[in-house]
Amino acid sequence: MNAQLSFEITGHTRVLGILADPIAHVKAPAGINAIARRRGRDAVMVPFQVAPDRLSAWVASLRDLKSFDGAVVTVPHKVAIVGLCDRVSDRARAIGAANVIRRAADGSLEADMLDGAGFVAGLRGAGIEPRDKAAYLVGAGGAANAIAFALAEAGVARLTLANRTLDKAEDLAARVRAAFPGVLVKVGTADPSGHDLVVNGTSLGMRSGDSFPLDAAWLAPQMVVAEVIMEPAETALLAAARAVGCRVHPGRPMLDHQLELMADYFGL
Incomplete structure (x- = not known):
């Protein structure tokens, strides 16, 4: 038995999985298994590597x-x-993606998306309240989609979406407007000026030599600059923001808070 497992798996143990391809990089099993032990639940998460076909x-x-x-x-x-x-939650259907599924007693499956909720919970856990703020989000991929909907749900007053492929930003903006008509949503440029909260929802910054996801010359001290990237803990964008005097928020809290939401979703 793996030395990290301090519990016995029996015929009563409930099985959870993480589904990916490839899968060696995933971090959720250690976190979920730790939560299960802390909550006294007889459950274990294991990796499932499944090819798309x-x-x-x-x-x-x-x-x-x-x-x-x-x-x-x-x-x-x-x-x-x-x-x-x-069954698919309203937010997962609007986003067009899900990152958790669960099985009901009758064998039916339901899906939800917790990426955005985890991001907002991470902000609030750090004392950063998005409600009534002007938020700027760069990216239109899976994580950015989820975060856009979550920020709108959290009550931002204004949401600006920027992406290198303009059509994707416009499509995301239209879907967020339809779901949250009370939020002012517009498509922006690489200039994040005029916003309280600036979020990188792209993978730019994971690798040394990556270009900035936005024009860092327009960062200002009153801004909170947040990442979804966990490695490195401080991206070039966060370093530039810190140098200007911005408050910075790294990517790790998104995972930490989302793990708790996932555990709740699974009934742990």
Whole structure:
């Protein structure tokens, strides 16, 4: 048995999974298993590496797996999983992707998206309240989609969406407006000036030599600059923001808070 596991797996143990391809990089199992132990739950999360062309068959098999309670879903399956579940939350359907599924007692499957909720919970856990703020978000991929909807749900007064592919930003803006008509949503440029909260929702910054996701010359001391990237802990964008005098918010709290939301979703 792995030395990190300080509990015994028995015939009563409930099984959770994380679904990805590739999968060696995932961090959720350690976090979820720690939460299960802290909450006194007899459950374990294990990795499931499933190729995209086998996803449908794998999901179908879960309906008959009575010891299975749910799974985290990540790249490249977040979009495809939506069409394979019996029930999908309103936010996951609007976003067009899900990152958690769970099995009901009758074998039916439901899906939800917690990326954005985890990001907002991480902000609030650090004492950063997005309500009534002017927020700028760069990116229109899966994480950025979820964060855009979550910021609107959290009550930002204004949301500016920027992306290198303009059509994707405009599509995201239209979907957020439809879901939250009370929020002013517009498409912006690489200039983040005039905003209280600036969020990088792209992968730019993960690798040395990456370009900035936005024009850092327009960062100002009154801004909070936040990341979704966890490694490195301080991206070039956060370093530039700190040098200007901005408050910075790294990517790790998004995962930490989302793990708690995931555990709640799975009934741990």
